[in-house]
Amino acid sequence: MKPVFNTPDWVLVALAERRQHNLMRRTITLDSAQTPHTRINNQAYTAFCSNDYLGLADHPDVIQALQLGALKYGVGGGSSHLVCGHLAPHQALEDALADWLGYDRVMLFSTGYMANLGVISALADKNRPVLQDKLNHASLIDGAMLAQASLRRYLHGDVVSAERLLAKSATPGLLVTDGVFSMDGDVAPLLELSRLARQHEWMFMVDDAHGLGCLGEQGKGCLSLSGLNANSLPILVGTFGKAFGTAGAFVATSHDYAEYLTQFARPYVYTTSMSPAIASATLASLQIIQSAEGQDRRERLARHIEYFRQRVQSLPVELMPSNTAIQPIIVGDSKAALDIGEQLKTLGIWCTAIRPPTVPVGRARLRITLSAAHSDDDLVLLCDSLEKVLTATL
Numbered sequence: 065m066k067p068v069f070n071t072p073d074w075v076l077v078a079l080a081e082r083r084q085h086n087l088m089r090r091t092i093t094l095d096s097a098q099t100p101h102t103r104i105n106n107q108a109y110t111a112f113c114s115n116d117y118l119g120l121a122d123h124p125d126v127i128q129a130l131q132l133g134a135l136k137y138g139v140g141g142g143s144s145h146l147v148c149g150h151l152a153p154h155q156a157l158e159d160a161l162a163d164w165l166g167y168d169r170v171m172l173f174s175t176g177y178m179a180n181l182g183v184i185s186a187l188a189d190k191n192r193p194v195l196q197d198k199l200n201h202a203s204l205i206d207g208a209m210l211a212q213a214s215l216r217r218y219l220h221g222d223v224v225s226a227e228r229l230l231a232k233s234a235t236p237g238l239l240v241t242d243g244v245f246s247m248d249g250d251v252a253p254l255l256e257l258s259r260l261a262r263q264h265e266w267m268f269m270v271d272d273a274h275g276l277g278c279l280g281e282q283g284k285g286c287l288s289l290s291g292l293n294a295n296s297l298p299i300l301v302g303t304f305g306k307a308f309g310t311a312g313a314f315v316a317t318s319h320d321y322a323e324y325l326t327q328f329a330r331p332y333v334y335t336t337s338m339s340p341a342i343a344s345a346t347l348a349s350l351q352i353i354q355s356a357e358g359q360d361r362r363e364r365l366a367r368h369i370e371y372f373r374q375r376v377q378s379l380p381v382e383l384m385p386s387n388t389a390i391q392p393i394i395v396g397d398s399k400a401a402l403d404i405g406e407q408l409k410t411l412g413i414w415c416t417a418i419r420p421p422t423v424p425v426g427r428a429r430l431r432i433t434l435s436a437a438h439s440d441d442d443l444v445l446l447c448d449s450l451e452k453v454l455t456a457t458l
């Protein structure tokens with residue numbers, strides 16, 4: 065039967081171009097939980113590309129908290145937080161996070177993407193510009209677009225470049241950076257950026273999606289690693305989809321900012337609250353992160369990172385200046401990155417190649433991520449396999 069609507073040519077052209085440049089993306093279905101030992105197409109792989117850095121995504125305590133939360137509070141939030149979708153587990157999680165990180169208030173969002181859209185679109189506008197690191201996450205860039213604010217980007221991790229642009233701006237605005245850069249794994253110069261923002265009377269916001277749970281004292285992330293607090297970092301975004309092993313996000317901030325965001329952050333106001341069962345599960349994750357078990361997991365992760373870097377040092381590849389769970393191996397060409405990924409697959413290793421536009425053109429890579437859930441043997445297998453594949457290919 066002839067379809068009623070033909071696909072417009074420009075859609076097919078865009079797809080053909082992506083295919084031609086080896087930039088086509090597709091979803092892959094896992095037949096197992098999100099653990100390092102996955103099953104894909106009836107084949108077992110050891111995976112090194114998940115953001116479940118502490119191995120909490122299938123932790124029994126987290127699963128049980130989700131089940132109990134659902135039994136008591138149901139699955140659906142039912143409405144936005146401001147109508148009748150703010151349930152006791154949401155409040156308990158907000159209070160626990162605010163207490164842990166030392167902020168007046170915490171507000172939950174359904175995803176990190178939405179938290180960043182919400183905060184930036186509420187705080188920036190045509191007269192309040194946004195200044196961002198060149199390698200900031202896409203959701204931070206998109207937040208500035210939603211705000212219809214002028215957006216300038218400084219050189220990656222470069223405080224001098226940031227200062228030059230700040231000084232040029234006619235009005236103060238919002239300075240925003242990733243805490244840990246999602247594709248490179250390095251940490252932003254947060255203390256210097258905080259000072260800069262204060263000097264120029266700019267607002268300062270950090271998205272610590274990859275630091276929270278993993279870095280700093282008690283896993284408090286970049287905040288504690290860089291010696292910042294609620295005064296020197298007034299707007300902190302964290303996400304639950306990574307080290308927390310659940311889903312959703314939050315902003316930790318002052319009473320005044322929280323009141324303001326509650327009124328004006330449209331991606332907060334006009335969306336259903338996260339599932340109360342997820343909020344219950346996330347509270348259990350937080351308790352693990354704060355406990356001695358959390359500390360053990362962080363230490364195991366740190367040992368894996370150290371072992372990995374020491375092994376890969378001798379290979380013919382560019383190793384990034386990262387001490388975090390994100391350990392990219394820069395390949396450059398997209399096709400070459402895909403090929404290396406395929407060869408690793410034949411050795412039982414799963415690591416999805418990351419290509420433009422997620423990373424700059426010519427900087428395609430294997431974004432290897434390590435987890436406390438990996439065993440020492442997993443790390444040996446990874447490094448042996450990389451040695452085989454990389455010395456043969458590059």
Ligand SMILES: *Cc1c(COP(=O)(O)O)cnc(C)c1O
Nearest residue numbers: 175176177201246273303305312
């Ligand atoms: C993953 C990520 C996000 C988005 O968080 P989600 O909860 O997955 O939507 C935001 N910022 C950074 C830096 C991230 O890495």
